Amino acid sequence: MKIICITGTPGTGKTTLALKLSKALTFPVLDVKEFIKQKKLAESYDQKRKCAVVDEKLLSKELLKEITKVKKEHYPEGIIIDSHLSHYLPSSKVDLCIVAKASLKVISNRLKKRKYSKLKIKDNLEAEAFDTCYEEAKALKHNLLVTDTTKGIKITSLLPKIRGAMR
Secondary structure (H helix, E strand, C coil): CEEEEEECCCCCCHHHHHHHHHHHHCCCEEEHHHHHHHHCCEEEEECCCCEEEECHHHHHHHHHHHHHHHHHHHCCCEEEEECCCHHHCCHHHCCEEEEEECCHHHHHHHHHHCCCCHHHHHHHHHHHHCCHHHHHHHHCCCCEEEEECCCCCCHHHHHHHHHHHCC
């Protein structure tokens, strides 16, 4: 079973990429935000930023259990894990970690459309400027592929790169 995680700062196009990739590869998508809600994995809630606070190690452990369950029940060829936290999965369990990136202007506009607070937008723009998701995924020794979604996602040109990069 192939495991592809898609990470990146909020607003970089992870979910759009995951859905397009899911359709092209016929792999199911595991939406980690929904998974956290279903499994009640949030430790607390950050009122200031209006988001759940999650223990990455616990999340990783629960995601691995879910991947095993999906594999046993459905026998898929692969699965796509969609989240800015997906790169916390052990690199030994992931075939490819795609880091979605976008220009700061595009991210800002996308987050404003989602009605994110100014603080949350600022935090996410800083995370993108400092390549936080990429640097963390790199430090965790993931097999990485970086894609820029600023001008959209052309899945037909991205697919050969993805197939070539998978272990």
